Amino acid sequence: MTCSPRTLALLLGTAALSACSVGPQHPRVDLPLPPPAAAATLAASAGPTQRIEPGRPAPADWWTRFGSPRLDALVARALAANTDLAAAEATLRQARELRDVARGNAGPQVDAGYQAERARVSNALSSPLANVADTLYTLHTSQLSVTYPLDLFGGQRGRIRSATAAASVAAARLDAARTSVVANLALAVIEQAALQAQIDAAASAIRSNREILDLLRRRQALGEIGAADVAAQASALATAEAVLPPLQRQAQHQRALVATLTGTAPGAATLDLPTLSELRLPTELPVALPADLVAARPDVRAAAAQMEGAAADLGTAIAARLPSLTLSGNAGGSAQRFERMFATGNPFYALIGGLTAPIFHAGALRHQQRAAEAALDIAKAGYRGAALQAFVDVDDALAGLRGDATALDAATRARDAADQSLGFTRRQLQLGGVGTLALLNAAAAAAQASSARIQAEAARLADTVALFEAVGGPIPASATETRP
Known part of the structure; x- marks a missing residue:
């Protein structure tokens, strides 16, 4: 695995900021x-x-x-x-x-979740070309979430x-x-x-x-x-x-x-x-x-x-x-059948970096x-x-x-x-x-x-x-x- 100079600089900069107090x-x-x-x-x-x-x-x-x-x-x-x-x-x-x-x-916060959903879509909202029987479905979703607040x-x-x-x-x-x-x-x-x-x-x-x-x-x-x-x-x-x-x-x-x-x-x-x-x-x-x-x-x-x-x-x-930075991510799978949650095409993931800076709090x-x-x-x-x-x-x-x-x-x-x-x-x-x-x-x-x-x-x-x-x-x- 290689790391580009830009990514390395970003990691070093984040580490340096995390050491600031x-x-x-x-x-x-x-x-x-x-x-x-x-x-x-x-x-x-x-x-x-x-x-x-x-x-x-x-x-x-x-x-x-x-x-x-x-x-x-x-x-x-x-x-x-x-x-x-x-x-x-x-x-x-x-x-x-x-x-x-x-x-x-x-430190990092790691949470696991699982959700089973049984739902029916209204005929008025479904596609005219869709099969009416397909408006009733079951969806299984499981995911792992990670949150890490960087202490800038x-x-x-x-x-x-x-x-x-x-x-x-x-x-x-x-x-x-x-x-x-x-x-x-x-x-x-x-x-x-x-x-x-x-x-x-x-x-x-x-x-x-x-x-x-x-x-x-x-x-x-x-x-x-x-x-x-x-x-x-x-x-x-x-x-x-x-x-x-x-x-x-x-x-x-x-x-x-x-x-x-x-x-x-x-x-x-x-x-x-x-x-x-x-x-x-x-x-x-x-x-x-x-x-x-x-x-x-x-x-x-x-x-x-x-x-x-x-x-x-x-x-x-x-x-x-001062500004605060939070890194978060989640990964999991979703399918209509429980055993196919992690079958090809069903897994998902997301990596999110959030930067928040206070602008106006009425002087609080x-x-x-x-x-x-x-x-x-x-x-x-x-x-x-x-x-x-x-x-x-x-x-x-x-x-x-x-x-x-x-x-x-x-x-x-x-x-x-x-x-x-x-x-x-x-x-x-x-x-x-x-x-x-x-x-x-x-x-x-x-x-x-x-x-x-x-x-x-x-x-x-x-x-x-x-x-x-x-x-x-x-x-x-x-x-x-x-x-x-």
């Missing part, structure tokens, strides 16, 4: 990068020392650094059964299928790029959902553990107040004190008892939140939750460099993919204003392009905003951790001093050296200092979670994938 290919946005975090040691005499290590990526299974098998088990349940993750995974599957649809639409200016490729970008967005959002679910679960576990510690402290304060009330009643019976002192202590006991129900309600809410995050109905199963003392504070705090942070954060990657998709949509809108195509340009600007702004928010999240978490160590030491000193003061006051009360009011004040100060110490310890754990969430990359679908 209009519109921006890979948009870029200049980001103002902050300086990298400085290495630092966050020392606390009342707790572990943490070290900020710039330039190191966060581990994918960062929650295991808290050293709690119970927390690890809860995370595994959440990654396997959380409803938001199930929806995000289904969204990703849908986006990938739609991407494959776009790829399929850009990249419109089809733009649709594929857009669908591919949508799949990338869905994948990044799934990563972001996993990060969010694990972080929210860890925070809920920490908050519940802190509340349980406060409940235990409140219960201890109630027992202590009851013991003091019993002591004062015995002294009243001996005539050593009056009824006013007993009434004051009874009021203090009631105040201590009133602290407990709100704490229990908050703890129940956190348990329900943990159950929901792990895909379980609240109250449907007993949750094995760690105590505050079982949660170990991670001592190594890796902080990625700003450029690496932008590349790792799932929400920033989703914004970058959205920007890529908007650029592809702009190219498609531009291509819609122009405005569609401008809308796509605006959408690209929106995506660029969204990308910049996501990157800047990532920097803010890291900065906030580091600032919180720097203050947490100091706050923990101060809260520990205050608790120890309040406990010591309460012990002295109790002994003096037994010896008659002080009145009931001094004891009540000392007990209230000790209870408040104990609660503040618990909250300071929990805040250090929670801010560590916030830092891991801020700098963390993708979390594997299974909590066991990162372990040998």
Whole structure:
């Protein structure tokens, strides 16, 4: 088979045009990068020392650094059964299928058809010389049709790029959902553990107040004190008892939140939750460099993919204003008897090349392009905003951790001093050296200092979670994938 120079030139020209694409290919946005975090040691005499290590990526299974098998088990349940993750995974599957649809639409389309027709021609329409019996006939037709849209200016490729970008967005959002679910679960576990510690402290304060009330009643019976002192202590006991129900309600809410995050109905199963003392504070705090942070954060990657998709949509809108070429053809056979459809003289074929150019659409195509340009600007702004928010999240978490160590030491000193003061006051009360009011004040100060110490310890754990969430990359679908 030979090919004439003219045909060869036409084929080469068509191939060259098919390789053309209009519109921006890979948009870029200049980001103002902050300086990298400085290495630092966050020392606390009342707790572990943490070290900020710039330039190191966060581990994918960062929650295991808290050293709690119970927390690890809860995370595994959440990654396997959380409803938001199930929806995000289904969204990703849908986006990938739609991407494959776009790829399929850009290729040749082949269809087969068969038609059987039984018809009679009106005598008024038939030839006067024709036999009347010939006006009734049967016709069998089968054919194969092929259509191939040549992508002259990249419109089809733009649709594929857009669908591919949508799949990338869905994948990044799934990563972001996993990060969010694990972080929210860890925070809920920490908050519940802190509340349980406060409940235990409140219960201890109630027992202590009851013991003091019993002591004062015995002294009243001996005539050593009056009824006013007993009434004051009874009021203090009631105040201590009133602290407990709100704490229990908050703890129940956190348990329900943990159950929901792990895909379980609240109250449907007993949750094995760690105590505050079982949660170990991670001592190594890796902080990625700003450029690496932008590349790792799932929400920033989703914004970058959205920007890529908007650029592809702009190219498609531009291509819609340019000519389009479609090649099509069909071949088949037609006969009055089925077995003779492909007998000599009955086959047929057609090759068609169609060129379409938009002439007048009342400005719709122009405005569609401008809308796509605006959408690209929106995506660029969204990308910049996501990157800047990532920097803010890291900065906030580091600032919180720097203050947490100091706050923990101060809260520990205050608790120890309040406990010591309460012990002295109790002994003096037994010896008659002080009145009931001094004891009540000392007990209230000790209870408040104990609660503040618990909250300071929990805040250090929670801010560590916030830092891991801020700098963390993708979390594997299974909590066991990162372990040998």
